[in-house]
Amino acid sequence: MEAKLTTIRSEIEKHLSRSGYNLASFAKVSGLNRGSLSAILHGNPPKPISLGQLDAMTRAFGFPEGWLYPLYVEECFGEDRVSRRRVEPFLVRCAEIGKQKCIDEVLSRIMEYPRPLEIIYTVAERLFCSGRIQESLTFYRRVVQYEPDSYSERMAISQFRIFMSLQTTHEMEPEQKLRGVISFEPYRGLLPEDMQLDGLLKLARVSSDLQHWRDAAKFADELRALAGGIYREELRRSSVKRPEAFAAERPLVMYYGQSYLLKATALMMQGDYEQAKQYTAGYADLGWFELLDEDGRRAVEDFRQLAAGSSFKLEILMGNTAVLPSYISFLADHPGEILPGMVIIMESANRFGFCADAVMARFSREMLRFEQFQDRVNVDRLYRLYYQIAIYHIGQGRHARGIDYIMHCLRLTVRLNSGQDFINCVTLFEQSRDYSTEDQQKAYRELLKEVRALDEPAVPAHSRFGIV
Incomplete structure (x- = not known):
């Protein structure tokens, strides 16, 4: 015997029977109109179910939100048209609660109907403007993929929204x-x-x-x-x-x-x-x-x-060192500027040959706290500061201290996945190798081994450091 097709109405009927509800009692507990329930379940043809009605039934049965969403997909489509009144709020709600399979099924089917991008773009805008940035991207990308007019405002805004979602100050690869x-x-x-x-x-x-x-x-x-x-x-x-x-x-x-x-x-x-x-x-x-x-x-x-x-x-x-005391006072009053300011001072000290020992002493405590930075922008600044300090110490004849800073720089380049900066550090180390201690050479060799391990074939190609 052929199995009975499971539909959204057959599931509702089944759970009405199991729960002992009739239409009157279920209408009361769900807050829905009894006549509307009858038209939904027994009408010929049956009345379409709104998303609000479906959610009210779900709560009345005690099931989690989205319980019948996979079956509700069918409710959004007719033979020759898509119901915007049902599909738009449905897609928005699916995005909000993470029903990605339902979204994928709707987006796959909707492309068979006329003017699907109007619906998809509207959903994307509703999500974006309500603060659901990441959830909106699936829909904007679909617009970009299928928009026939590359010069339309809809295409431009979709590209804009996708671009604006980039987190420029967080951990994002260049x-x-x-x-x-x-x-x-x-x-x-x-x-x-x-x-x-x-x-x-x-x-x-x-x-x-x-x-x-x-x-x-x-x-x-x-x-x-x-x-x-x-x-x-x-x-x-x-x-x-x-x-x-x-x-x-x-x-x-x-x-x-x-x-x-x-x-x-x-x-x-x-x-x-x-x-x-x-x-x-x-x-x-x-x-x-x-x-x-x-x-x-x-x-x-x-x-x-x-x-x-x-x-x-x-x-x-x-090279105007006359302003250095005033700049140091400015940095002391604006702690957020100390790291980028120190990069500038050390770079200039190396270029013009003035003494920066007092500046490093003045901000020594702050420099210790720089190690706590995790975001890419400040880690890059820290690398550039240490690189300039390494050059400075080596130029002052303090090779051991300079090489210690080179080692700090090498570790930071691994965090940054910056091959060119790593090469610059290796070059600087090799130029000073004759002044390095046994412990420094050992640490250097160990670090090179670690980097080589990152480039082993077992590591996916997109993750490799790829420079040694």
């Missing part, structure tokens, strides 16, 4: 960031202006993280031009009291100031200190900016302080 930039960059100009601001800001920041300074400068220039144009339009609107106002995620002055800061940083990292000073002046005093709210005024003050620190850095990098 290759992932680079892929994000490459995928999103062609779409930046197709976005609404408020999204363009955030997209360009993120492009400049991610390019800075990747140390792609020319790209960072290019995106910073675009950001400045866009923010400046919007600002001028806002002034015109305010002068004629037009009601519509530009709305962005952050105050407009923040984007404008960031464009100068990011351009100045890119120039500084390329060694163009004079131009970097000009752009630093561009965000040092933004008090002239009109239409500022409280957040905008706070941003102006933040930029003023950032510019003060950047001005010190540029003077130090240009």
Whole structure:
């Protein structure tokens, strides 16, 4: 005898029978209308079940949320159309409670119907705007995969949302960031202006993280031009009291100031200190900016302080040691700037040959705490500081201390998975090998063995250190 097909209604009927409910008693305990229940279970054709009704039944039976979701997929589809009233909230709820198999089945079936991307994009936006960023990515990626018009705003916004999900200051491999930039960059100009601001800001920041300074400068220039144009339009609107106002995620002055800061940083990292000073002046005093709210005024003050620190850095990098005492006082008042500031000071000490012993002594306690950093940005800064300290000590004839710092650097390059930095450290060690102790040579050999073990064939290719 052929087995009876399991449907959502047959399951509900089965559990009504097992629980001893009739329609009247179940309507009372579930909070649903008895007539609606009868139409759902016994109508010809049966009335469709809403997601709210299904969840109410599930609670009444005492089952966990999503109990009948796999069977509810069928409820979302007809012979020739998709029910948006049912499928959109269903996909949102499945994403919220982690019913990925249900999502996959719906997305597979929905592509057989007309205009499926409208539904998928709407679900993605609902999830993203409610803070469910990671959950939205499945749907945005489906839009990107199947959108027929590569120049549509829907395509551009989907690419934007995916790119904005990148966590630039957390543990993310540079290759992932680079892929994000490459995928999103062609779409930046197709976005609404408020999204363009955030997209360009993120492009400049991610390019800075990747140390792609020319790209960072290019995106910073675009950001400045866009923010400046919007600002001028806002002034015109305010002068004629037009009601519509530009709305962005952050105050407009923040984007404008960031464009100068990011351009100045890119120039500084390329060694163009004079131009970097000009752009630093561009965000040092933004008090002239009109239409500022409280957040905008706070941003102006933040930029003023950032510019003060950047001005010190540029003077130090240009060899102006007269400002060193003032810069040390500035760092003492701004502990968050000590690590990047120390990198600048040690780099300049090695370039211009001035003594930095007093600076290292002054911040010795803070330097011990740097070892606690776990995020990639600060670990990279710590590596660059130790590398400069190693060069400094070796240059001062303190080879043993310098080699100790080389060993610290080597370990950090393994954490960073940075092959080029590892090679630089190996080269520096080999240049000083004759001054190394037996213990240092032994530690060096052991570290090389550890690195080689990371590159064994048993390790997946994407995880290998791959430089020795």
